[in-house]
Amino acid sequence: MKNYHISKHSSFYTIGLSYKKADAEVRGKFSLDEIAMTELLKKAQQQGIDGLLATSTCNRTELHGFAQHPFQLIKLLCDYSNGSVEEFQEVAYVYKNNEAITHLFRVGTGLDSQILGDFEIISQLKQSFGRSKKLGIANPFLERLVNSVIQASKRIKNETEISSGATSVSFASVQYILNNVSDVTNKNILLFGTGKIGRNTCENLIKHTKNPNITLINRTKEKADKIGGKFNLTVRDYGDLQAEIRKTDVLVVATGAQKPTICKELIYTKNPLLILDLSVPKNVDDNVLELENVSLVHLDQLSQITDETLEKRKLFVPQAEQIIEEVKNDFTQWLETRKFAPVIKALKMKLKTMKEEELDYQSKKVANFDTEHADIISNRIIQKITKQFANHLKDETIDSDSSLELIQKVFQLELETK
Template identity: 75%
Template sequence: MRDYHISKHNSFYAVGLSYKKADAEVRGKFSLDVPAIDHILGKAKEIGIDGLLAISTCNRTELYGFAQHPYQLIKLLCDETNGTVEEFQEVAYVYKNHDAISHMFKVGTGLDSQILGDFEIISQIKQGFYRSKKQEMANPFLERLCNSVIQASKRIKNETELSSGATSVAFASVKYILDNVDDISNKNILLFGTGKIGRNTCENLVKHSNNSHITLINRTREKAEDIAGKFQLTVKDYGDLQTEIRKTDILVVATGAQLPTVSKALIYPKKPLLVLDLSVPKNVSDDVKELDNVTLVHLDELSQITDETLAKRKEYVPKAEVIIEKVKKDFLKWLETRKFAPVINALKDKLNTMKAEEIDFQTKKIEGFDQIQAEIISDRIIQKITKQFANHLKSNEVDTDDSLELIQKVFQLELHSK
């Protein structure tokens, strides 16, 4: 197996887009489901991409991987999605080497989330790594990096209150309903879709609205029944969707489909209706806005809800950054060691060969030569020499690549791939 490290010849990139510059419609064009991620990993393997991780959430789509040029990764993403390279470049970001590493730490610890401290993303990184491993597109570098990000995330959760208080997209949607709908406990609420955001919204609705008129619909009825059972809610069949929409006062859509699932045709135009679309790509058609009786609110608008909880969270950002720096420093230390370990090992082998030849020569030449003592002294000298080289390579003032090249030349080292 080859050694993976950041070098002059092979760079580590993070390419992607997020809620910061790309609206829901654009993010929708570049969103990836599991089969699409697997397909990208398969194609990357074919073209010799050196390790790749893909994540896609309602807020961002990102690829992290080794390539000669970031365009290789951008092309992989654009070929697999509905967006063009031109559209991507308008809203995209590209980070390289240490900046790409820092970006993944920021994303994985909730500092780059649409709602500060939202830790949903860490499970996406775990799943992304699992997919890469399954497709044989993970490498020791990516594994160590993901584990370090997970470790930083856990420490921030345990040692700060960055994720304290109920603030998430699900909570933001319920807060919006509570702030904008009178007499909430007597309104009919229909939740269409039972993915993670749908489940969390449902839980928050039950907790905060004292409403027993909540109906669930999902394409797979069993999933809806599982959730409904926990909260004693009503479940209806997917075929009843239109009937139920016409009866309801509030419709929450969280289906996670790639195309809109709710259109103007499904809605009765005479009755006031609040529609919350918590999906990316959008799962409610824009034509719904043409109906005077409908208020349509998308996830991006909900995520702008800032309250005391968010203000309080901001206080913990500096503490979170200190934790990230500590964990990142350990990772970079490992990376540097990994970078020069093959050269140090080859140097040690070379010196040991010289030692063996010299001891063999002196044993034949000097009568009563003490081979054991000579071995002890030689080993200690070899240990000290290799330690000097290792310390030199660890120094910040040194160009590691140039030094590695020089050591290999001077000692005529052959590096053996493990």
């Protein structure tokens, strides 16, 4: 696939890191909160970048956009996160043009997720696009690309069983609790934080443990009250966290903080305590393991569950890849058409000018010249000529860039500049 550019010198890049090579600690350093993403996009705009998406989830942080060199995007990511360029280079990936487009399709359709077929990412991609559009840094290329990825995602969901069965990080955490905590129905469970994974875990806990002793705490109590009301849970104030930890058997942490919110100084219980940290960056300090009665499990360990469900899902990967290929081909065709549309438009204008000059000349020279009829015939010929050129440019076996140059040269076309 050819070079897609907004200007002569910029290409489309994806730069980022994911769970594949970067552990939770490193991902934590590069994670971007809402404010950082907004500031990063504004800075990119000042630098003349006119199309950029920023996504940051517990599994990955990525920038997708146009740049003259990928280092422009790498520097933006490092400037607005806590990671350094050296650390980035150790675990990162950089994709360009076609590879970058393919990567975004795989990510957005759950094929690159930590748990295969996890479609959580598509709503995050929609949010990323919404943010960029609001800030005026989402060009037609990005809009069309994101919509194509959403379309592929919907088709894969509807036409394959790649997301069948219950498999997600929240499901895996509940499975872990069920397998490792005896008499779970009578144990005290405390959920700290109301992030999306935390909410889903909470729902799964209620469903699978039949436990009436689940307590919820969040920094902003209104959010906790909302969820507590929905699931009929006990809600406590943030100030009661230490006292509640003392009473609990299982602590699930799903806060969105950039630094640990739970450390050994908060824990005074002598009973066995299982802590599940479902946050990136890590929200539970490793120093809790200095306490003999505490065991700690992080999101990355939970994501390693491979069960029958996952094995079954793998069977549908080829079908999903076929769907991606179809939708991606439509996108590529649109892109090619978009690339030569200005030339075809200018050619049409040039031919119309020639036609009008000729009709004007003939009407003065020939008596009873039928201008109207001649106009209809000329327009049909112009239509046929431009169609021939368009079909030629669509032909994948030719170098469309050279052809475009030649057409412009032969007809001395002046393209409209935005």
